[in-house]
Amino acid sequence: MPEGQFKEGIAGDRLSPEKYAENFSDLHPPLDRHEALVEADRCYFCYDAPCMNACPTSIDIPLFIRQIATGNPLGSAKTIFDQNILGGMCARVCPTETLCEEVCVREVAEGKPVQIGRLQRYATDVAMAMDKQFYKRAQPTGRKIAVVGAGPAGLACAHRLARYGHDVTILEARPKAGGLNEYGIAAYKSTDDFAQAEVDYVTAIGGIDLVEGKALGRDYFLPDLVKTYDAVFLGMGLGGINGLRVEGEDADGVVNAVEFIATLRQAEDFSDLPVGRRVVVIGGGMTAIDAAVQSKLLGAEEVTICYRRGKEHMNASEFEQDLATSKGVVIRHWLQPKRVVVQFGKAAGIELEYTELVDGKLVGTGETVHIEADQIFKAIGQTFDLSSLNSTGSTVRLEGGKIAVDAEGRTSLPKVWAGGDCVGVGEDLTVSAVAQGRDAAESIHRALAAVAAAPVAVSA
C-alpha cells in the first residue's frame, strides 16, 4: 500500500509532523526591529499619500511609518488603531499588493514598494505584546446596541460604540468570535491563534458583551432585537456557496472549499485532516487559492485550480497566484466544469469544457478535458443566506442578494445598520468590513446623540 503523500483517495497523515509545522508556519515572518527600521527608512513620507488613499480604512500610513523610523512604535500602533482597530489582522491578511503597496510611489519608482503591511504588523505586534490599550471607554450612556456577528465588521463596530460609552452585545452564531479571521483565511497568514488574541484585545476596552453560539433566525429574530435595543448592527458573513450545477456534484469528495478552510483553521493537528492525493479546485478567487495551497501543504500530490476565464480575470491577486504556483499548485485557465466523474459513489475525476470569449460572452467550445481527482473543491463564490433575516417581521431591502445600505451603513429599517460581507457595497475584504463597521458605529452614535439631544432642543 502506498503511504504518506502517495496514499490513494482522501487521507490524512500524509506528511511528517515537522513538515506540517514548516508548511503552516508564518507566511511572512514578522520584521525584527532592525528590519523594520531599514524598511521604514524607505518611506518618502508622501504628501496626500497614495497608500493612505488606497486603504479602505484610510490609515495615515506615512505617519505610522515615520513613527516606527523614529523609534516610536507605540505611537505608530495608535495611528493605525485610530483608523482600524483590527490593524493587526489586516497587516497579515490584507491583499496589500492590490491596495496600499500597489500605489506606493516606490512601486512606481523601482518596482519595490515599501512593505507597508509588514511594517503595520511590526507596530501593532509591539503594542499588542505589551497589551497596550489606547482607548478608554467614555462614561456609560446607558444605550444598548446589538451587533450581529463577531467578524471584522461587528468587532470594529462594537469597539467604536464602546469607546463612546454605549453597551454593546455581540451575538455570534459560531462557537468562537472572529468571523472569517477565525474560520476563513489561510492558516499560514494567521498563526499562533492571533484571531482570538485580537478579539481579546478589541473587547478589552469593556462594555462589550460577547455571546457565542447564538444565530440570527434560529435563536432570535431581528424584530426582537429592534424592540430590545436602541440600535442594531448586522455584520453577518456569507453563509451559502454557489453550486457547480453539474452532474455528480453530490458525490463523496466534492467539497465546499469554505468549510474545508474553516475546518483547517480549527484543527489541532494537521495530520488529522484528510486531503485527496489528486485535488481539483474550481474557482478563481482567494478561497480557491487558499484551498488549493493548503491542500498542497497538507500533502496532496497534485493540485490543480481550474478557472473558467483568463489569468487577468482572476479575483485572486497576482501575488496570490504566484504564491500558489510557488507551492506547486497548477493553475489552468479557460476551463469550466461539465461533469464530476463518479466511481462507486466517490469523485474520481472531473470533466471540464474549454471556454472562450465570443463577443464579450463566455461560451464553451465543446472540447473537453478530463482531470483525475479524488477531491474536488467548490470555490466559485459565496452567497448571503437570506433565511436568517427576512423570515419574520418587516423585511430589509436587498440589493444584488445582499443587504442594501446607504453611505453611512443604514439599512431600509429604522434603527438597523449593516456592514461587512452581508452588504452590497465594497469589496469582501477584512479591511473593508472594518471600515464599514467603524463608520456604521459613528452613524449609530450620531443618531443616538441626536435622539438624546432632542428634548434639550425643544425646551430651548
Place this chain on the structure above:
Amino acid sequence: MADLRNNFVGIKSPNPFWLASAPPTDKAYNVIRAFKAGWGGVVWKTLGEEGPPVVNVNGPRYGAIWGADRRLLGLNNIELITDRDLFVNLREIKQVKKDWPDRAIVVSLMVPCVEESWKAILPLVEETEADGIELNFGCPHGMSERGMGAAVGQVPEYIEMVVRWCKANTRMPVITKLTPNITDVRKPARAALAGGTDAVSLINTINSITAVDLDTFSPEPSINGKGSHGGYCGPAVKPIALNMVAEIARDPETHGLPISGIGGITTWRDAAEFMALGAGNVQVCTAAMTYGFKIVQEMIDGLNNWMDEKGHADLDAIIGRATPNVTDWQYLNLNYVAKAQINQDLCIKCGRCHIACEDTSHQAITSMVDGIRHFEVIEAECVGCNLCVNVCPVEGCITMEPLAAGVIDERTGMPVSPVYANWTQHPNNPMAKVAAE
C-alpha cells in the same frame, strides 16, 4: 589615462589622496595597510613633545549622526593626539618612509607654544626623512584646554609666531592646519602666510555634541554620564569645508597659497570639488574610518575616468578651476531667471515638491490637475528657489531651467533681460552706484 601624480609644495605622491592626521595614521601597521591599498600619502597622527605619553579616555571616543539606513553622515571624536611614545613613532615613520619612498609622509606636530619645544622636536622629525610637517592648530578638544591645538589656531598672532619658529628651524615644508572654529578663516590663513607657511590644510574638526542620551541625559559620546564637545567631521561638514577652502583661495591676500583640502571627502567627486575650489590635494579620514582603506580605489578610478572624459590631462588642469566662480552675493546676476521644471516621465508622484512649496515656500507646484494627482510648476509663482529639486527623491526629475533673454517671466510679466545686472546697480539698493553718475 589622466596623470594623477601630485606635487604639493614639493612633496610628491602618486595620487592626490592622502590620509589625514587621525587614528588611521597612528602607527606603521595602519599606514602600511593604507599604502598597500593605494593611498598616495599620509599625515602621521599628531606627535607631541618628549615625555610621558598623552592619556586618552577609556570609554567611547566617537559619536555620530546617521541618515537613512544608518548611513554615517557625521562623526565626532574626543580622542587626543598620539598616545604612543614619541620615539616609537619616529622609528616607525623612518622605516615606513624608507620602505615606501614614492609615498608622501608628512608628520603632524603639536607641542607647547614656546620656541624651545618646537626647536626640540623639529630635528627629530627631520631625521626620519619625512617629507614635511603639518602644524596641528586645529584640534578642538582636550589639547586646546592645555593651550595647544585650536587654542593656537584661534589666535592669528600665535599662528604667525609658531609658523615663523618652524620655518626658522627646519628645512622641511610647513603645512599649517587650520581650525574652522573661528568666525573668518581668512584671518588665520593670512597669519600663517605672514609667518612663512608653505601651505595651509583645512578644515580640522568642528566643535560638536552629536546627541543627548534621553534616558541618562548625558551628551554623546558619554563617559560615565558626562560628555565633552568633540571634533565633528564626515560628509556633514563638507559644505563648510568647501566654503572655507574657497574663501582662502579667492582672498587676494592668500590667493595662490597651496591648500590641502580636508572635510568630509568620501568619493572622487568630493575630492574633485575641493580641488576645483583651489585645493592642491585632499586629505581623507572619516570615509576610511567608515569603510576601510579600499575606498581609495574608487577615488583614484573615479577621478581618472572623469578627467579622461572631460579631457583634463593632469591635476593642474582642474585645481582652482571653480575658484573664479565664487563671488560675493552682491555680484550675482539678478537678471538671471530660472524656473523649476518637473519631468513627468520621471515623476513618481510622491508630492514632496508640492508640499514643500505649498507649506513653506511659494505655492508654485500643483497637486491636482483636473481631478488627477499631478505635480506641475506654476511658472507665474515660481521664484526658481530650487527647494523642490532638493526634496525630490528622484535625481534629475526636477531641474532648474534658465529662461532665455527676451522670454516673458510669467511671475513678473517682464521679459528676461540679456544684460548682467547685480545688486550694486539695483534701484532698490540705497547704496547703488549708478554708472551714469
